[in-house]
Structures are given as C-alpha cells and as structure tokens.
Amino acid sequence: MRILLIAIDGLGDRPVKRGKTPLQLAKTSNLDKLAKSGINGISYPVGIGLVPGSDTGHLSLLGYDPEQFYVGRGVLEALGSGVKLYEGDLAFRCNLATVDSKFNVTDRRAGRPDERTVAELAKAIANVSTKEFTFLFSHTKGHRGVLIVRSKFANPMVSDIDSHNTGPTAWAKPLDQSDDARKTADALNDWLKKVHQILKSHPINKDRAKKKLPEANFILTRGASMLVEGQPHKGAVYSGPYGKNVRIQKFSERYGMGAACVAGGALYKGVARYLGMEIIDVKGATANVDTDLNAKVSASISALKNNDFVFLHIKGTDVAGHDGDWQKKMKFIERIDKAIAPLLKLKDTIIVVTADHSTSCALKAHSADPVPIVIWAPEGMVRVDGVNKFDEISAPHGGLGRIKHKNVMPILLGILGKAPMYGT
Amino acid sequence: MRILLIAIDGLGDRPVKRGKTPLQLAKTSNLDKLAKSGINGISYPVGIGLVPGSDTGHLSLLGYDPEQFYVGRGVLEALGSGVKLYEGDLAFRCNLATVDSKFNVTDRRAGRPDERTVAELAKAIANVSTKEFTFLFSHTKGHRGVLIVRSKFANPMVSDIDSHNTGPTAWAKPLDQSDDARKTADALNDWLKKVHQILKSHPINKDRAKKKLPEANFILTRGASMLVEGQPHKGAVYSGPYGKNVRIQKFSERYGMGAACVAGGALYKGVARYLGMEIIDVKGATANVDTDLNAKVSASISALKNNDFVFLHIKGTDVAGHDGDWQKKMKFIERIDKAIAPLLKLKDTIIVVTADHSTSCALKAHSADPVPIVIWAPEGMVRVDGVNKFDEISAPHGGLGRIKHKNVMPILLGILGKAPMYGT
Numbered sequence: 001m002r003i004l005l006i007a008i009d010g011l012g013d014r015p016v017k018r019g020k021t022p023l024q025l026a027k028t029s030n031l032d033k034l035a036k037s038g039i040n041g042i043s044y045p046v047g048i049g050l051v052p053g054s055d056t057g058h059l060s061l062l063g064y065d066p067e068q069f070y071v072g073r074g075v076l077e078a079l080g081s082g083v084k085l086y087e088g089d090l091a092f093r094c095n096l097a098t099v100d101s102k103f104n105v106t107d108r109r110a111g112r113p114d115e116r117t118v119a120e121l122a123k124a125i126a127n128v129s130t131k132e133f134t135f136l137f138s139h140t141k142g143h144r145g146v147l148i149v150r151s152k153f154a155n156p157m158v159s160d161i162d163s164h165n166t167g168p169t170a171w172a173k174p175l176d177q178s179d180d181a182r183k184t185a186d187a188l189n190d191w192l193k194k195v196h197q198i199l200k201s202h203p204i205n206k207d208r209a210k211k212k213l214p215e216a217n218f219i220l221t222r223g224a225s226m227l228v229e230g231q232p233h234k235g236a237v238y239s240g241p242y243g244k245n246v247r248i249q250k251f252s253e254r255y256g257m258g259a260a261c262v263a264g265g266a267l268y269k270g271v272a273r274y275l276g277m278e279i280i281d282v283k284g285a286t287a288n289v290d291t292d293l294n295a296k297v298s299a300s301i302s303a304l305k306n307n308d309f310v311f312l313h314i315k316g317t318d319v320a321g322h323d324g325d326w327q328k329k330m331k332f333i334e335r336i337d338k339a340i341a342p343l344l345k346l347k348d349t350i351i352v353v354t355a356d357h358s359t360s361c362a363l364k365a366h367s368a369d370p371v372p373i374v375i376w377a378p379e380g381m382v383r384v385d386g387v388n389k390f391d392e393i394s395a396p397h398g399g400l401g402r403i404k405h406k407n408v409m410p411i412l413l414g415i416l417g418k419a420p421m422y423g424t
Numbered sequence: 425m426r427i428l429l430i431a432i433d434g435l436g437d438r439p440v441k442r443g444k445t446p447l448q449l450a451k452t453s454n455l456d457k458l459a460k461s462g463i464n465g466i467s468y469p470v471g472i473g474l475v476p477g478s479d480t481g482h483l484s485l486l487g488y489d490p491e492q493f494y495v496g497r498g499v500l501e502a503l504g505s506g507v508k509l510y511e512g513d514l515a516f517r518c519n520l521a522t523v524d525s526k527f528n529v530t531d532r533r534a535g536r537p538d539e540r541t542v543a544e545l546a547k548a549i550a551n552v553s554t555k556e557f558t559f560l561f562s563h564t565k566g567h568r569g570v571l572i573v574r575s576k577f578a579n580p581m582v583s584d585i586d587s588h589n590t591g592p593t594a595w596a597k598p599l600d601q602s603d604d605a606r607k608t609a610d611a612l613n614d615w616l617k618k619v620h621q622i623l624k625s626h627p628i629n630k631d632r633a634k635k636k637l638p639e640a641n642f643i644l645t646r647g648a649s650m651l652v653e654g655q656p657h658k659g660a661v662y663s664g665p666y667g668k669n670v671r672i673q674k675f676s677e678r679y680g681m682g683a684a685c686v687a688g689g690a691l692y693k694g695v696a697r698y699l700g701m702e703i704i705d706v707k708g709a710t711a712n713v714d715t716d717l718n719a720k721v722s723a724s725i726s727a728l729k730n731n732d733f734v735f736l737h738i739k740g741t742d743v744a745g746h747d748g749d750w751q752k753k754m755k756f757i758e759r760i761d762k763a764i765a766p767l768l769k770l771k772d773t774i775i776v777v778t779a780d781h782s783t784s785c786a787l788k789a790h791s792a793d794p795v796p797i798v799i800w801a802p803e804g805m806v807r808v809d810g811v812n813k814f815d816e817i818s819a820p821h822g823g824l825g826r827i828k829h830k831n832v833m834p835i836l837l838g839i840l841g842k843a844p845m846y847g848t
Contacts, residue, residue, distance in 0.1 A: 014804055014805060014806065015807065046847070048835060049838050049843050050838075050845075051843045051846065053845055053847020056847030057847070070847060360841070367843075396809075401825070402825040
C-alpha cells in the first residue's frame with residue numbers, strides 16, 4: 001500500500017461568483033469521484049485564525065508541527081534551490097529590489113527583471129566578503145535569490161531586511177543579546193551597502209535607468225536560519241528565530257516509508273529535502289499555471305513504484321489566487337482535475353488531496369480559511385461518508401470532520417493500520 | 425469594514441416543548457436570514473463541560489481567554505456600575521441579604537426589596553471603617569451593590585462570603601499564607617458584623633419585620649479582585665484569586681479596532697470598560713425583557729459610524745431563562761428578531777450573533793451547553809454554508825463547525841484579512 005499526497009497550493013478560497021468558490025465553480029469530475037468514494041473533511045493548516053505560510057502549511061501537512069520543526073525560511077529556500085549547505089551555514093531568502101539614494105525601498109521586486117538580467121547581476125555580487133564574514137549570493141528564479149553567510153561568528157538571530165512593504169530599509173538588528181547576533185547583523189548591513197554600490201554602478205542598471213526601469217540595486221533578505229549540524233538529506237539540526245537546535249527526523253524514519261517529492265517550486269523541494277525526501281525533477285514543472293501537469297502526474301506514478309509515499313505539489317492555484325484572478329484559478333483547477341485521471345486507476349494506493357492553505361482571490365493573499373481534504377483509499381479502508389463534491393462547503397460534512405494538518409499523517413498511519421497503540 | 429457583535433445573553437437552551445428549544449420555537453425570520461447568507465457554527469464559551477459565568481463567557485467572546493485575563497468579578501462589577509476605581513482598590517460584588525440571629529443566610533436577596541429601599545439602606549452603610557481599612561459600599565441595581573475596600577493591607581486573596589446557598593454564613597478566609605490576606609479577611613468579617621448591627625436596627629428593617637418581609641440585614645460579598653496599577657480605560661493591571669498581576673491590553677490596541685459597547689447591565693459595561701472600550705449609555709436599556717431594543721439597535725448603528733467594532737449586549741433572554749419561563753424567553757427572542765431588522769441593511773458591516781452561554785429554562789441556571797453562532801458578512805467574505813435557521817440544532821452543520829469563543833476574534837480578523845501569518 002502506497003500513499004500519494006497531492007498538495008494543491010492555495011486551493012481554498014471564498015465565494016467569488018454566485019456565492020461559490022473557484023473550486024465549487026470548476027468542473028471537477030475526478031476530484032468529485034475521489035470525494036464520493038473517500039472520506040472528507042476540512043482542515044486548518046496551522047490553527048484557527050492563523051494565516052499559514054507556504055512553509056509552515058507544508059511542514060504541518062507532512063506531519064512536522066511547525067511549532068516544533070520550523071526554524072525559518074532561509075534554509076528551506078536554500079535546500080530547495082539546490083544551493084549546497086554546510087554545517088554552520090546561515091541562509092536567507094532574498095529579493096532583488098530597488099532603493100532610492102536614501103535606502104527607501106521603492107520596489108520590492110525591482111520591477112521583476114527577466115531571468116538573464118537577474119542572473120547577470122547575481123554574478124556581480126556572488127562573492128562579496130566583509131571583515132570575518134563570507135557572503136555567497138545565488139540567483140534562483142525571477143527576482144529571487146539565496147544568500148549564504150559563512151563565518152565562525154554567523155548567527156541566525158537577526159531580523160529581516162524585507163519588511164514586506166516599501167519605505168525605509170529595515171536594517172538588520174540582532175534578535176538576542178549575543179555578540180554573534182550583533183556581529184552578524186552588522187556584517188549583513190555592511191554587505192548590503194557594498195552590494196548596493198556594486199549593483200548601482202553595474203552597466204545593466206545604468207541601462208535600466210536610461211530606459212526608466214527600476215534599478216535592481218538592492219537585496220532584501222529574510223528568514224535567517226542555519227544548518228547547525230549534519231547533512232540535510234540525512235536529517236540534520238537547524239536553528240533560527242522560530243526554533244533553536246531543532247533536530248529533523250527523516251520522513252522515512254519518522255513514518256517507516258520511503259518518500260519522494262514531485263514539485264516545481266524551490267520552497268516545496270526545500271521542505272521535502274529538509275525532511276530527507278528524494279527530489280524528483282520534472283521537465284516542464286514551472287511552479288506556475290503553465291506547468292506540465294501530465295508530466296508531474298506521470299512522474300508521481302513512476303515515483304510510487306519505488307517509494308511508499310509521494311508528495312506531489314501543484315503551485316498554479318496559489319499564483320492565480322495571488323493575482324486575484326478567479327477564472328484563471330478555476331480553469332487551472334479544471335486542468336488539474338483532468339490531469340489526475342490516470343491516478344484513479346492506481347491500485348494499492350491511498351490518494352490524499354488537499355492544500356497547504358487558502359489563497360483568497362479577493363484578498364490576493366493567503367487567508368486563514370481552512371482547506372478541504374479528501375482521503376481516497378482502496379475499498380474497505382476508509383469510511384465513505386456520502387460527500388459528493390470536493391469543495392470547501394461540502395468537505396466539512398465528511399467523516400473526518402474538522403481537523404488540523406498535523407493530524408493528517410497520524411490519520412494516514414491509522415488507515416494503514418500502523419498508528420501507535422496507546423494502552424493495551 | 426466594521427464589526428457588530430451581538431451577544432444575546434443566555435440565548436442557548438435545551439428542548440422545552442415538542443422537542444424544541446425556545447430559539448427553535450421562536451419565529452426569527454431576520455436571524456434566519458443572517459444564518460442563510462452567513463457562516464454558522466456552535467461554540468463553547470469557555471470549554472466543553474464547563475458552565476460559563478457571564479464574565480468569563482464575555483471575556484472569551486471578546487478574545488480575552490479567561491484563563492489568562494480573568495481575575496475575579498468584583499472589579500468588573502465596579503467598573504460597570506460606574507464606581508470609580510483607584511490603584512490599590514479591592515472590589516467585591518455584593519448582595520443585600522437576610523440572616524437570622526445566628527448568621528444563617530435565609531434569603532440571598534432579602535426578598536428582592538425595591539430600588540428605593542436598597543438605596544436607603546446602602547446610604548446607612550456607605551462608609552463604615554474598621555481599624556486600618558476603609559469600606560465604601562454603593563448600591564447598583566435591585567438587591568445588588570459594590571464594595572470597595574481601601575487599605576495599604578488590602579489583598580484580593582480572600583474567599584467569598586456568598587456561598588450561593590442559604591445556610592451558615594461562609595465567613596471570609598484568606599486564600600494564601602500572606603499577612604495581608606489574613607488581615608483583609610478579618611477586616612471584612614468585622615465590617616460585616618458592624619454592617620449587620622447598623623442594618624438590623626434601621627427603621628426600614630423594623631418596618632419590614634412588622635410586615636413579615638425578610639429583613640435586609642446582611643451583605644454577601646464575592647469576586648474579590650483589585651486594580652493593581654494604571655487606569656481602567658487605558659488598560660490596567662488587576663489581581664484576584666483567578667489571576668495575579670494580569671495586564672489587560674486595550675481592545676483597540678489588541679485588534680487595531682476602536683470599540684464601543686451598548687449594554688444595559690452593569691457587568692457587561694464592566695467587561696467592556698475592563699478592555700478599554702467606550703461605553704454608550706442608552707435610555708431605556710434596562711438589562712431585562714422590558715428593555716428598549718429599538719433604542720439599543722439605533723445606538724449600535726450610530727456607534728458603528730465612529731467605531732470599527734461595536735459590542736451590543738442583550739440581557740432579557742438570560743433573565744427569562746433564570747426565571748425558568750420559556751415562553752417569556754421565546755417571546756423576547758421574537759422581539760429581538762424584529763428589532764434587528766434595520767441591521768440587515770447595513771453596508772460594509774460584519775454582523776456576529778451569538779450568546780455568552782446557554783441559560784436553561786429547565787435548570788433555571790447557566791448550562792454547559794454550547795451556543796449557536798452566525799457570522800454574516802458582505803458577499804464573498806465568508807463561505808456561505810447552507811444552514812437555513814439560526815438555532816442550536818442547525819448551527820453545528822455550518823462551515824464554522826464546532827469552535828470555542830476564544831476563536832471568534834481570531835476568525836473575524838481572518839475574515840478581515842488581518843490575521844497574523846505564521847511562517848512566510
């Protein structure tokens with residue numbers, strides 16, 4: 001018996017038309033088939049009244065309660081983008097951004113320059129050191145990058161440069177009283193000023209200025225976190241503002257199931273690598289609505305031959321939600337529904353479909369609304385509950401009722417007959 | 425976007441006729457309209473199997489978990505009745521009662537004397553001091569009063585005189601080992617004996633004795649609690665047997681919303697003032713079934729013009745429940761339903777209707793049964809769930825499912841898109 005967990009990113013929503021959500025409006029005969037012969041419920045990714053991040057939502061869903069296992073986004077982003085992490089490496093998620101002459105952030109994404117532009121600029125700042133600290137910058141996708149800081153003084157207790165708003169730069173501050181945190185914050189601020197000098201005098205930016213495009217002349221960092229000990233794919237120890245010396249037990253050890261991840265986006269690969277899963281790269285997986293869903297489904301089916309557990313991540317729904325485009329979201333859901341058809345023929349496989357969080361088209365942001373979940377299993381393994389549709393309104397009437405994402409893996413172990421016994 | 429939170433006190437009940445609750449039996453077309461186009465649920469005010477007090481039920485509902493923010497009823501009663509509290513003041517809720525010559529309580533409410541009688545007796549004991557302690561007694565409403573104790577030795581760790589039963593007086597005992605608690609308990613007992621002497625020799629009581637009415641010759645105190653530091657309307661620090669040095673963050677600061685309260689009863693105004701809300705006094709608001717509901721609804725509509733959040737409290741349902749009169753309760757619910765009609769035309773307003781607890785007509789007391797809740801919001805803000813009636817039986821089928829009152833404010837912030845994000 002194998003498990004395929006499909007996380008449709010940002011799937012949940014609010015009514016957008018005729019009182020219905022994009023998922024309700026979409027024609028989803030395959031998802032509805034799963035609902036009809038599965039057990040359904042509604043799930044809070046991280047808790048009632050809390051807006052999940054993509055990182056915390058996925059950690060919960062994979063059975064790693066973020067309260068215990070989340071340390072910060074930097075290491076997840078680094079692991080997902082393929083940047084190699086060594087013991088003691090401090091990692092940040094970065095945006096290439098625009099500041100004015102007084103370091104006021106005027107564009108958090110520098111007008112979204114094309115891949116080649118960002119790659120070229122990233123090269124210019126790839127390796128800039130300050131006294132006692134080495135800074136390694138890598139471009140990932142679009143305006144995004146990863147910064148690795150190496151130093152015997154490197155400490156993850158430093159604040160985010162990225163305030164998620166335009167306005168004055170939020171220079172790094174130490175988050176505890178340690179000398180190392182202060183030194184790290186100071187070094188990071190020094191690096192940012194050096195990098196600004198390099199970027200603003202770069203020919204690309206001279207050219208962008210001429211063309212009245214926002215200059216890509218600054219880096220916004222966030223999610224400081226550190227690989228403290230061990231090798232990521234073997235289970236390691238991490239630290240960050242959200243958790244100190246957190247030892248990650250490998251997914252395969254935690255659940256006794258070999259696991260692989262099929263995803264386009266770096267963060268999701270990063271979460272999977274954080275948990276020691278195998279990462280399966282799929283050609284045409286773009287982490288957007290233009291992704292090759294058939295290729296991802298095929299890759300998942302293949303992966304199920306060699307793994308007990310496959311985590312399939314689909315990103316486009318979240319992108320459409322952030323864009324506030326419910327029609328795009330609805331159509332992409334319909335494409336997903338078609339693409340999963342081959343999965344319904346799988347034998348000896350439990351299929352779980354849910355989301356890491358809701359992304360509201362109206363809010364153009366993640367929302368605290370819970371998400372539907374269906375667990376479909378070979379006959380006799382789950383209590384089929386009479387829910388006929390896979391959507392936010394039907395799901396709460398199902399047999400799972402109202403759960404949290406951190407309950408999902410224990411419920412799955414229960415269905416497999418592998419849950420721990422309490423008492424005798 | 426504004427929020428109107430309507431707390432219908434003691435609204436929840438058990439079946440009283442033909443298997444239906446007073447709320448089910450009542451004709452409530454407006455409440456049902458809210459249910460039909462809102463999201464519904466059933467809520468435990470303080471927890472499963474716990475009977476909420478009016479104080480703890482409301483604190484929860486307003487997002488202040490009583491486990492963290494409740495110190496005792498005395499300060500709430502004082503703040504609500506308009507008695508001025510200064511730093512170091514110890515406050516008690518009081519009943520004017522009847523004891524026999526051996527201090528056996530024979531009537532906890534002294535036969536419910538009229539307002540004028542209680543006011544007159546209160547004057548006679550308004551300012552009676554014992555060694556090192558000053559005792560200030562104020563009449564509030566009916567047989568009720570507030571006692572303020574001032575002394576450098578005053579300490580809130582003293583037991584209730586009111587045992588909620590007839591029988592021997594439960595003289596005050598210290599609740600910890602401190603000298604001050606012992607001194608306070610002793611002083612309170614001395615005061616009670618002095619007050620008994622004054623009251624029993626008062627002409628009013630001579631007259632009541634002649635008329636075979638219970639003499640109003642004793643005071644039952646409860647809910648010892650103290651304003652430790654600060655000014656109530658600015659957020660202050662309180663202590664009592666339920667919590668030591670509890671700092672109350674103002675509602676407006678906690679939620680970023682200016683807030684006002686429309687209520688007739690002292691306790692509810694007290695809770696609102698405890699949280700730093702503006703109190704709007706409404707002529708004709710009696711905290712009983714004869715209250716002017718239209719005036720309260722109008723006042724709430726006006727208040728919504730200057731406040732982001734309005735808490736409208738309606739008391740009569742609880743009174744009818746305590747009387748064990750389900751018909752009175754049902755009829756009052758029908759009056760509420762009519763009175764709220766203008767609210768359904770409000771724009772840019774989220775309306776929440778629920779209760780602070782159930783008051784069972786059969787038990788004539790608060791019960792641990794959860795209460796229905798509906799959140800009605802402009803189109804697209806909540807997932808409309810197909811519930812058609814606002815009552816105890818329909819509500820659990822709604823999209824909110826089964827929640828706790830302390831979840832309500834976080835859920836509302838989520839609907840507004842203002843909930844905190846956990847992760848990125």
